Amino acid sequence: MIPQEIIWEVxxxxxxxxxxxAFAAFNAAYLSLAExxxxxxxxxxxxPKEVGPYGLLQPVADGLKLMSKQLLVQDGTDVFLxxxxxxxxxxxxxxxxxxIPFSETVSARNISLGLLAVFSFSSVHVLGTMLGGWASYxxxxxxxxxxxxxxxxxxxxxxxxxxxxxxxxxxTCNLHEIVxxxxxxxxxxxxxxxQVSPLMPVSFLLFFICMLAEANRAPFDMxxxxxxxxxxxxxxxxxxxxxxxFIAEYANIVVGCSMATVLFLGxxxxxxxxxxxxxxxxxxxxxxxxxxxxxxxxxxxxxxYTLLNLSWKLLIPLAFINLVLTAVMxxxxx
Amino acid sequence: MTQGTQSIHRxxxxxxxxxxxxxxxGVLRIKLTMDGEYIEDxxxxxxxxxxxxxxxxxxxxxxxxLPNTARLDYVAAMFNTxxxxxxxxxxxxxxxxxxxxxxxxxxxxxxxxxxxxxxxGAFLVDLGGFTPLLYTFDDREQILDLLEAxxxxxxxxxxxxxxxxxxxxxxxxxxxxxxFIAHLRSRMPMYHAFITKNIIFRKxxxxxAVISAETCRKFGATGPVIRGxxxxxxxxxxxxxxxxxxxxxxxxxxxxxxxxxxYRVRMDEIEESLRILEQALDQxxxxxxxxxxxPRILKPAKGDCYFNVESARxxxxxxxxxxxxxxxxxxxxxxxxxSNLSLFQECSRGLLLPDALALLGSLDLVIPxxxx
Numbered sequence: 005m006i007p008q009e010i011i012w013e014v015x016x017x018x019x020x021x022x023x024x025x026a027f028a029a030f031n032a033a034y035l036s037l038a039e040x041x042x043x044x045x046x047x048x049x050x051x052p053k054e055v056g057p058y059g060l061l062q063p064v065a066d067g068l069k070l071m072s073k074q075l076l077v078q079d080g081t082d083v084f085l086x087x088x089x090x091x092x093x094x095x096x097x098x099x100x101x102x103x104i105p106f107s108e109t110v111s112a113r114n115i116s117l118g119l120l121a122v123f124s125f126s127s128v129h130v131l132g133t134m135l136g137g138w139a140s141y142x143x144x145x146x147x148x149x150x151x152x153x154x155x156x157x158x159x160x161x162x163x164x165x166x167x168x169x170x171x172x173x174x175x176t177c178n179l180h181e182i183v184x185x186x187x188x189x190x191x192x193x194x195x196x197x198x199q200v201s202p203l204m205p206v207s208f209l210l211f212f213i214c215m216l217a218e219a220n221r222a223p224f225d226m227x228x229x230x231x232x233x234x235x236x237x238x239x240x241x242x243x244x245x246x247x248x249x250f251i252a253e254y255a256n257i258v259v260g261c262s263m264a265t266v267l268f269l270g271x272x273x274x275x276x277x278x279x280x281x282x283x284x285x286x287x288x289x290x291x292x293x294x295x296x297x298x299x300x301x302x303x304x305x306x307x308x309y310t311l312l313n314l315s316w317k318l319l320i321p322l323a324f325i326n327l328v329l330t331a332v333m334x335x336x337x338x
Numbered sequence: 339m340t341q342g343t344q345s346i347h348r349x350x351x352x353x354x355x356x357x358x359x360x361x362x363x364g365v366l367r368i369k370l371t372m373d374g375e376y377i378e379d380x381x382x383x384x385x386x387x388x389x390x391x392x393x394x395x396x397x398x399x400x401x402x403x404l405p406n407t408a409r410l411d412y413v414a415a416m417f418n419t420x421x422x423x424x425x426x427x428x429x430x431x432x433x434x435x436x437x438x439x440x441x442x443x444x445x446x447x448x449x450x451x452x453x454x455x456x457x458x459g460a461f462l463v464d465l466g467g468f469t470p471l472l473y474t475f476d477d478r479e480q481i482l483d484l485l486e487a488x489x490x491x492x493x494x495x496x497x498x499x500x501x502x503x504x505x506x507x508x509x510x511x512x513x514x515x516x517x518f519i520a521h522l523r524s525r526m527p528m529y530h531a532f533i534t535k536n537i538i539f540r541k542x543x544x545x546x547a548v549i550s551a552e553t554c555r556k557f558g559a560t561g562p563v564i565r566g567x568x569x570x571x572x573x574x575x576x577x578x579x580x581x582x583x584x585x586x587x588x589x590x591x592x593x594x595x596x597x598x599x600x601y602r603v604r605m606d607e608i609e610e611s612l613r614i615l616e617q618a619l620d621q622x623x624x625x626x627x628x629x630x631x632x633p634r635i636l637k638p639a640k641g642d643c644y645f646n647v648e649s650a651r652x653x654x655x656x657x658x659x660x661x662x663x664x665x666x667x668x669x670x671x672x673x674x675x676x677s678n679l680s681l682f683q684e685c686s687r688g689l690l691l692p693d694a695l696a697l698l699g700s701l702d703l704v705i706p707x708x709x710x
Contacts, residue, residue, distance in 0.1 A: 043469065047472040234360065301469050303467060303536065303538050305467070308692065
């Protein structure tokens with residue numbers, strides 16, 4: 005006989021996973037609308053406005069269009085990998101969401117190594133994108149696949165170095181505890197913890213840049229450089245195959261921004277020490293998402309070698325300095 | 339040699355860039371031989387949009403061919419018409435009234451500004467920045483509105499006629515152009531702040547795809563491409579035509595030869611064109627805009643003439659041979675884009691794919707002008 009608690013836990017987790025998938029899809033839908041409405045603000049135009057009031061139903065129309073289209077598989081494609089790749093991209097993103105604490109109570113699973121879980125899962129989507137590009141049997145997609153690996157390896161290192169420094173400061177990998185340590189007004193947030201390392205705001209910036217590169221967002225969208233590689237790794241994908249990549253891209257942005265919120269910006273805590281809750285988490289999350297969109301529409305794309313130079317010659321040394329400085333500060337004052 | 343070392347030989351592959359590719363701005367195909375992301379050889383394949391423009395010019399009368407010229411380089415259509423009209427006028431010995439010459443210069447310079455604005459936007463799209471395009475189009479739109487009110491067309495103008503222009507400009511056009519000059523001058527600092535000073539843009543343009551003056555000469559490159567390589571070659575100064583000698587303007591020259599130099603040349607040219615426009619509007623004389631007694635069916639005497647104008651992309655030349663009938667015996671068009679593209683093969687060798695596309699963008703190609 006299975007104990008009742010385990011059954012309840014399974015039911016709870018199932019509901020959470022369904023909810024998180026819905027959350028990821030909803031975010032993809034409405035961030036894609038934001039991706040068209042926000043730059044419309046910058047670009048002297050309206051953006052979609054015909055489907056529903058203010059174009060609010062545009063994502064529904066887009067989704068229906070993608071779902072009603074056939075996933076074309078051309079000759080020479082490795083069909084198994086080709087169909088597996090979108091799944092391999094979307095699943096890790098949802099898995100990451102399962103660990104992230106949205107508020108004190110809203111969290112699918114509070115595990116003590118949450119931080120580790122998020123970064124292990126988020127590395128998997130690189131593999132998915134690479135396989136998708138490789139299996140497509142398309143030269144543009146293959147170039148994109150090669151790029152995506154080099155880029156993600158280059159940016160995972162500074163990202164993890166920043167996180168290691170943070171773990172040293174917080175003494176925990178549990179995301180709940182990391183947020184709890186930042187309780188109170190905004191000067192308690194990790195981004196302003198100067199007593200741990202005077203470079204904390206810099207490391208937040210590093211984290212944000214690496215997060216952009218990890219999520220393959222402009223100005224680092226090397227694998228989807230549309231003026232060079234047509235549609236990069238997704239060139240051969242149509243219908244929901246493309247749709248899943250699309251959802252995963254936004255899910256990765258949400259994961260990245262959520263991690264920035266949890267690690268640096270106090271999670272669900274109010275900037276003024278009042279009424280903590282889910283709403284503060286979401287506000288911070290979407291402000292960061294806005295910044296991601298803002299950056300994309302303000303800058304041209306970097307070259308690939310500039311991108312790698314930036315990582316290996318600037319970000320990684322900076323992250324190391326931050327790490328050593330944090331260690332020294334902790335030894336002296338901690 | 340062991341099996342292992344033998345298998346690690348350098349392998350190249352052929353990448354077809356186009357004829358349908360976002361970066362080629364039309365039906366241009368480039369056969370790239372790639373070593374990884376480095377380009378070993380690039381062979382432009384042209385002719386997808388070939389319409390036999392030269393042959394068409396030879397089997398229809400001069401006036402009937404005139405609208406065709408606007409379909410060559412449709413982004414800067416005024417210059418093609420200008421070159422053709424001037425060649426026919428030279429051949430037939432038609433004198434153009436002064437006011438018409440001024441109007442030609444004004445509309446041509448407006449077209450140059452519109453063309454360069456479009457280029458800036460399209461070049462940034464090539465580099466992955468989409469936003470500037472909509473700002474430059476916003477400014478270009480005002481030029482198109484001005485030209486539409488006078489010429490009746492927004493893109494493929496057929497405004498110049500043998501002996502003048504078909505419509506006189508009115509006060510609204512003059513006032514509108516003055517307003518536009520002030521408007522664009524106030525916008526230029528914004529473009530410089532957001533594009534010229536943008537660190538990513540500069541990284542992608544500075545010292546990228548350097549073209550030497552020697553290469554430009556070898557391939558007959560003209561216009562902003564050769565001026566970006568340090569040669570002050572501008573037909574408006576060297577072989578002055580129309581009323582250009584009356585205006586005070588500079589020829590922007592940058593010696594670096596990289597994409598940034600070509601960008602700067604074009605940005606400076608926008609400002610120089612605004613200066614020419616201002617002076618032309620100030621000096622605009624009265625009088626007719628059409629020569630008297632231009633025969634309805636032109637039959638120039640036997641002869642041979644060549645006329646070139648400084649288009650937005652370089653030297654646009656027209657060679658006309660008349661055998662005394664109402665049709666040209668031979669029409670040869672020298673299109674600037676054709677020569678500018680021909681240096682791509684040499685200059686793109688060894689470049690990375692994104693840099694080669696920056697080079698391709700910086701050449702400012704209009705494919706129908708190449709294919710003709």
